[in-house]
Amino acid sequence: MADAPSRRPSILATIMRIESGGRNIPQAIDDINMRRGTPAQGYFQIINPTWSEFGGDKTGSRSAIDAPYPVQLQVAQNIPVARWGPNTQAALRAAGYEPQPGETLGQMLTRYGEDPTATKPEDLGGSTVAAAAPTLLAGLLGASTPAPATSIDGAKRDKEKEEEAAYASLTKEGMKLMAAEEPAATPPVQPASAGGLLQASAPVPLPDFTKPAPSLPDFLEMLMQQRLQRRA
Numbered sequence: 001m002a003d004a005p006s007r008r009p010s011i012l013a014t015i016m017r018i019e020s021g022g023r024n025i026p027q028a029i030d031d032i033n034m035r036r037g038t039p040a041q042g043y044f045q046i047i048n049p050t051w052s053e054f055g056g057d058k059t060g061s062r063s064a065i066d067a068p069y070p071v072q073l074q075v076a077q078n079i080p081v082a083r084w085g086p087n088t089q090a091a092l093r094a095a096g097y098e099p100q101p102g103e104t105l106g107q108m109l110t111r112y113g114e115d116p117t118a119t120k121p122e123d124l125g126g127s128t129v130a131a132a133a134p135t136l137l138a139g140l141l142g143a144s145t146p147a148p149a150t151s152i153d154g155a156k157r158d159k160e161k162e163e164e165a166a167y168a169s170l171t172k173e174g175m176k177l178m179a180a181e182e183p184a185a186t187p188p189v190q191p192a193s194a195g196g197l198l199q200a201s202a203p204v205p206l207p208d209f210t211k212p213a214p215s216l217p218d219f220l221e222m223l224m225q226q227r228l229q230r231r232a
Contacts (some may be wrong), residue, residue: 008095011109012073012119018088019045022126024065024072041065043121044076045084054078069128073116077106 009017016022020043027039038047042064051057051064056075061067064075081092081099092099099108109116121128 010119011092011095011097011105011112011114012116013123014091014095014097015084015088015105016043016119016121016126017124018091019043019084020126022121022124024069024121024126026065042067042072043069043126044072044079046072046076046079050079050083051075069121077109077116078104080104081108 013022019040022043024042026041027034027045033039033047038049040047041051044064046056046064048063054075055078056064056067059067059071059075061071064072067075081103082089082101089099097108097112100111103111106116
């Protein structure tokens with residue numbers, strides 16, 4: 001037998017007890033909605049297509065679980081009661097409520113004279129307070145407590161000085177190796193004279209063409225003399 005009106009749970013409490021236990025949670029069971037990639041969410045377990053169809057897309061929340069409880073309740077009242085599953089339908093009938101064909105949750109609440117604001121998730125052990133985001137420890141991600149700019153600049157300057165010193169040392173060693181392998185330096189070439197001719201470091205004297213050239217020896221005469229000396 002159905003509970004007396006004064007003792008039976010409210011319509012909203014009955015639905016939330018079956019659907020979410022009064023908690024703002026994602027779907028926990030594997031069913032056709034889960035397999036389609038549209039799992040139910042929130043206090044009333046509303047899938048995303050249904051959320052958008054009945055006004056959820058106008059609330060600024062993309063899905064039920066992202067919206068606070070009053071917003072979820074507002075959208076839920078636009079949804080036909082028949083959209084909830086057979087377990088919820090059976091629980092409503094067991095509590096003494098008989099959904100009508102095509103009747104929305106809001107219409108059913110009005111028909112039974114139920115105040116939507118009289119039921120809270122806390123009545124079922126749930127909560128309407130959004131969970132606080134976890135606080136990251138300082139320095140966990142490196143960006144929580146940025147280092148002072150002066151420390152960063154000083155470290156940068158020290159690193160640049162180290163790199164410059166290392167480069168200078170490598171350059172010095174390289175110059176030594178190059179000097180050891182280079183051949184002896186050639187005498188520097190004297191700069192061009194006013195006449196445009198290059199001069200060597202020690203000028204070479206030019207021959208005196210005014211004097212007669214020395215005569216060359218007569219090799220035939222020398223050969224004849226040698227033959228005569230052999231005959232004697």
